[in-house]
Amino acid sequence: MTPPREAAPDWYAARTLTRLLGLAFWRMRAYGTRNVPARGGVLVAATHQSFLDPPLVGSAIPRPSCFMARSDLFRFGPFGAVIRRLHAFPVRQGGADRGAIDGAIALLREGRCLIIFPEGGRTRDGRVAPIQQGFSLVARRAGVPIVPARVWGTFRAWPWFQPLPRPSRVAVAFAPPLDMSLDRAGLVEGLRAAWDDLGRLLGPEPRVRASRLARALQRRASVPDR
Known part of the structure; x- marks a missing residue:
């Protein structure tokens, strides 16, 4: 499934709904949105x-965007x-999806804004995971800039062990x-440094109760990230 070339009315409706929910339930704030180019891939x-990250990041960007998502999420x-x-x-x-990668490159060459998550999955403990290098290959092959976001x-x-979201404060920078x-190594290092800088700007993360996290990690220690 490939996103349409132009944002349809239902995209604007979904974005508006996401922004309203973000403000109402999570007091969402967005910083540095001018760092995202207004046009071009x-x-x-x-x-x-x-x-929550894909819809919240997408709703913070002041232009139509698209993103990759795990195939099983479309069944929810x-x-x-x-x-x-x-x-x-x-x-x-569970492996390189050649079709999705080629589709991402094609979208970027068409001038689209594409959101990806180079850690390859959600954090298990709240900390930033190691960066997978594939993002740099996609950007280079498409000939587009890379904007870090935190x-x-x-x-x-x-969190991954909680069945439903709860009200809290969230932000995207x-x-x-x-x-x-x-x-490639320099881009990985540069992305990590930018994430660290944004983390200092945003301040300490809201805490998850340590006992809940420890129990969840113990229960799921042998299960791959969902």
Whole structure:
């Protein structure tokens, strides 16, 4: 499934709904949105704490965007319906999805804004996970800039072991585009440094009760990230 070339009315409706929910339930704030180019292809590389991240990051960007999402998320009733209307498209877990990668490159070459999560999955403990290098290959092949983004607070609002989200404070911050003259290792290092800088700007993450997290990690220690 490929997102349409132009934002349809249902995209604007889904974005408006997401922004209203973000303000009402999570007091969402967005910072540095001017760092996202207003036109042309751009890859937004964001940290990943929660299922809330894709719609919240997308709603913070002041232009139509699309994003990759795990294929099984499209089966989650209302949630799947919302992310479809926010121009999500599925990617298979458990190995390189060549079709999804080629589709992402094609979208960027068409001048689209694409959100990806280079950690490869949601955090298990609230900390930023190691970065997978594939994001740099996609951006280079498409010839587009990379804008780092950091999500704040969504691990407390909806951690992986909690069945439903709860009200909390969340935020999204965007850094200036990375220097695309860097090699692959340099882009990974630059992305990590930008995430760290944004983390200092946003401040300490809201805490998840340590005992709940410890019990959940113990229960799921042998289960791959969902």
